[in-house]
Amino acid sequence: MIELKDIKKIYQLGHNKIEALGGVSLKINRGEMLAVMGPSGSGKSTLLHILGCLDLPESGQYLLEDTDITNLSDKELSRIRNEHFGFVFQAYNLLPELKAWENVALPMVINHVKKAERKERAVALLHKVGLKERLNHFPNQLSGGEQQRVAIARALANDPDLILGDEPTGNLSTVQSDEILEMLCQLNEEGVTVVLVTHDSNVGAKAKRLVTLQDGLLVRDVPIEKRHSAEYITTLLQAAN
Numbered sequence: 001m002i003e004l005k006d007i008k009k010i011y012q013l014g015h016n017k018i019e020a021l022g023g024v025s026l027k028i029n030r031g032e033m034l035a036v037m038g039p040s041g042s043g044k045s046t047l048l049h050i051l052g053c054l055d056l057p058e059s060g061q062y063l064l065e066d067t068d069i070t071n072l073s074d075k076e077l078s079r080i081r082n083e084h085f086g087f088v089f090q091a092y093n094l095l096p097e098l099k100a101w102e103n104v105a106l107p108m109v110i111n112h113v114k115k116a117e118r119k120e121r122a123v124a125l126l127h128k129v130g131l132k133e134r135l136n137h138f139p140n141q142l143s144g145g146e147q148q149r150v151a152i153a154r155a156l157a158n159d160p161d162l163i164l165g166d167e168p169t170g171n172l173s174t175v176q177s178d179e180i181l182e183m184l185c186q187l188n189e190e191g192v193t194v195v196l197v198t199h200d201s202n203v204g205a206k207a208k209r210l211v212t213l214q215d216g217l218l219v220r221d222v223p224i225e226k227r228h229s230a231e232y233i234t235t236l237l238q239a240a241n
């Protein structure tokens with residue numbers, strides 16, 4: 001589905017150049033559930049942004065199916081983001097002036113879905129994430145876990161192939177975090193490919209594959225099995241340091 005070849009990303013801050021990714025190659029197949037872990041500053045968010053076509057690399061190749069996305073215009077990139085990807089961030093990023101269902105419907109506006117159909121689908125998605133009683137609530141009237149569920153419903157609005165999460169459980173309590181994780185696992189069971197950037201070994205343990213970054217390089221890529229615990233993931237991470 002996705003193939004990254006020798007991806008480099010350099011940030012220029014004044015006279016300083018920071019190499020956030022120093023040549024990362026990675027293949028992601030349809031149906032995978034992948035956790036990306038590693039120390040703070042190792043390039044995880046940078047990698048996720050590039051995977052989600054929110055940012056372009058300095059060099060390297062990014063093949064989505066057979067299209068090299070590094071050659072596309074901004075307009076084509078935003079079409080690809082809209083059609084293929086759903087994003088879930090740590091800070092939910094809901095629009096405060098929109099009700100829950102309107103937040104979920106927003107990506108469909110961009111995709112030119114008809115108004116009646118937008119509402120119907122937004123309501124159905126909020127049912128799916130267990131929020132049928134919260135359709136007309138504004139974000140500040142919802143708990144953190146509920147806001148993240150709205151964000152997941154919004155990520156599903158255009159029926160994405162791939163969900164990209166950057167610390168999606170980072171702001172949540174253990175109980176809420178488990179619920180969100182359960183939901184993401186369920187979506188993966190339904191065939192959606194999931195990539196999660198996380199510091200949380202519990203999240204890592206739910207994935208089927210663990211990729212570890214260090215100093216902008218991919219230093220480990222291993223399968224995770226159901227029998228593996230969060231402690232096992234922690235041990236793996238420590239071994240990388």
Ligand SMILES: Nc1ncnc2c1ncn2[C@@H]1O[C@H](COP(=O)(O)OP(=O)(O)OP(=O)(O)O)[C@@H](O)[C@H]1O
Pocket residue numbers: 011012013018019020038039040041042043044045046047
């Ligand atoms: N917009 C930017 N401008 C300049 N440097 C940046 C920018 N974004 C990230 N960096 C630098 O690139 C490196 C990788 O950052 P990145 O955000 O990908 O790390 P991360 O692994 O997600 O860290 P964390 O776990 O703390 O979120 C860091 O050294 C960071 O300081």
Ligand SMILES: [Mg+2]
Pocket residue numbers: 044045046
């Ligand atoms: Mg980050």
